[in-house]
Structures are given as C-alpha cells and as structure tokens.
Amino acid sequence: MQRPFRAGVNIEVVIPTGSPEDHTGHAHAIYSFILEARPDELVLRAPVDCDGPVKLQPGTEITLWRYRGAATYVTAVTVVAERPGEPPLLVTTSPSDTRELVSRKYFRVQAEIPFRTGHLKGQVRDISGAGILAAVPPGSLSRGQTYPVDIELPGSKGPAAVQARVVRVLSGAEEDLAGMCFEHIDEKTREEIIHYVFRRQRELIRLGELGYPWRRL
CATH class of the missing domain: 2.40.10.220 (predicted glycosyltransferase like domains)
Structure with missing residues (x-):
C-alpha cells in the first residue's frame, strides 16, 4: 500500500490557531502540494493564502490532510526550513503518526x-x-x-x-x-x-x- 503523504499529491494545511504565523486567522482552507517525500523529510510548495505565501517559522507544527476517494488521512509534521524561489518551498519533518479516519x-x-x-x-x-x-x-x-x-x-x-x-x-x-x-x-x-x-x-x-x-x- 502506498503512503498517503507521498510525492505528487495535493494536501490541505492547517496552522495552529494562535501561532505567530496565524495572523489572519486562516478561516479558510490553505492548500499545498508534496514535491518530494524522503525518509526523513517532506518538500512542499509553500502554502498560499489571499496575501501570498504563508510564512512559517522553523519549529511550527502543522497539520496535513489528504483526501483520497472515500478515505481521509491526517498527520502532523514540523517545519524545518523555508526555501526561497519560484515557487517558494517548505521543508518539514516526515509524517510520524499518520491516521486514516476510518470511522468517518x-x-x-x-x-x-x-x-x-x-x-x-x-x-x-x-x-x-x-x-x-x-x-x-x-x-x-x-x-x-x-x-x-x-x-x-x-x-x-x-x-x-x-x-x-x-x-x-x-x-x-x-x-x-x-x-x-x-x-x-x-x-x-x-x-x-x-x-x-x-x-x-x-x-x-x-x-x-x-x-x-x-x-x-
């Protein structure tokens, strides 16, 4: 079975309410895309809201959601670094506790x-x-x-x-x-x-x- 959070999939990102990065409240969904999935890290496109790329400081824990047909997956990762460029990238730890919400x-x-x-x-x-x-x-x-x-x-x-x-x-x-x-x-x-x-x-x-x-x- 393939890992749900792998390269080439779209994801939704949730930033903890009250964190310094949550200056807008993020009352809407913020989406991203996994470019690379290595054993120890993920490389994502920096999530974008209405003001542009969302700035996330190293050490920030974020939630990733993935929807695949009838299945829903959720996991937590920690921001490691930002990579400037076009598009800007975000490096996080690899998912350590992925759950499929089976009793949906x-x-x-x-x-x-x-x-x-x-x-x-x-x-x-x-x-x-x-x-x-x-x-x-x-x-x-x-x-x-x-x-x-x-x-x-x-x-x-x-x-x-x-x-x-x-x-x-x-x-x-x-x-x-x-x-x-x-x-x-x-x-x-x-x-x-x-x-x-x-x-x-x-x-x-x-x-x-x-x-x-x-x-x-």
Whole structure:
C-alpha cells in the first residue's frame, strides 16, 4: 500500500490557531502540494493564502490532510526550513503518526444547521454521517418514530433529504433534544454530510475549539 503523504499529491494545511504565523486567522482552507517525500523529510510548495505565501517559522507544527476517494488521512509534521524561489518551498519533518479516519460516518461535530420535518422547523445541534441531534419544539417528535428530514447543509445546492428514526428524546421546557439515526439515506447524501462534518471539524480545529483528531482517536 502506498503512503498517503507521498510525492505528487495535493494536501490541505492547517496552522495552529494562535501561532505567530496565524495572523489572519486562516478561516479558510490553505492548500499545498508534496514535491518530494524522503525518509526523513517532506518538500512542499509553500502554502498560499489571499496575501501570498504563508510564512512559517522553523519549529511550527502543522497539520496535513489528504483526501483520497472515500478515505481521509491526517498527520502532523514540523517545519524545518523555508526555501526561497519560484515557487517558494517548505521543508518539514516526515509524517510520524499518520491516521486514516476510518470511522468517518460516526465522527460527530457540533453545528447550528436548519432542520425541517414536514411543517416542523428546528435546528441541528450536532451531526455525523450516522445521525443528528436536533432541537425541536417540546413534544413535537416521538421516540421510535421515523420522520422525513431535510437538513440545510452549508454550501450545498439543496437540503440533504433522509429518513431518520428518533432513538431518544431529552425533554425541556423550551425545547426537546431529539437524537435521530439515519434509517434510509443514499450514499451520495451521506457523503455530502460526511464532507460537511470534516469541513466543520477543520473549522473547529482552526478556532481552537476541537482537539487534533490523531490525539483523540
């Protein structure tokens, strides 16, 4: 099996929030390309944001993400040196702890996404490829029942439509929290949800609200 972080592949770079290099906050994805992969180092094109090449000091730990079909890989490397030129290059240590996120559909993130079933409106509070936790008006959903659900995923052309069964309800004075698992969902829709989950995960990492996944698995 080929190494996921090898020469010739595109990657996404995440810089730790709060580091000196994170002067813009990097609320968007920053991409790079692996030019060389040696036993002790990687040579990357310097990642570029809207202001040009991102300056990274030696000793900075960065996160690399790689997407390959349905698989997602993540690893950490440390910046060793910058190489000026056209394009500028970045030398890092070689990946030492690469993880494939194999339980992708079960990884759950917090969210605030519009939710609808029939005429009932609510809000998704967390989501994974296997189900959601939805905030709804008190008494509106029943445990054990299956409902047609539309989830308004940010950046999608239309709602993700699934059939979801209520597996638990935490009742409250102002709202109920309903845990729902997806009963009937096509794989394209599940992939859209999973892609959103990982986009949201990376956003939370950049905001410092979620730990690094290879330290959590």
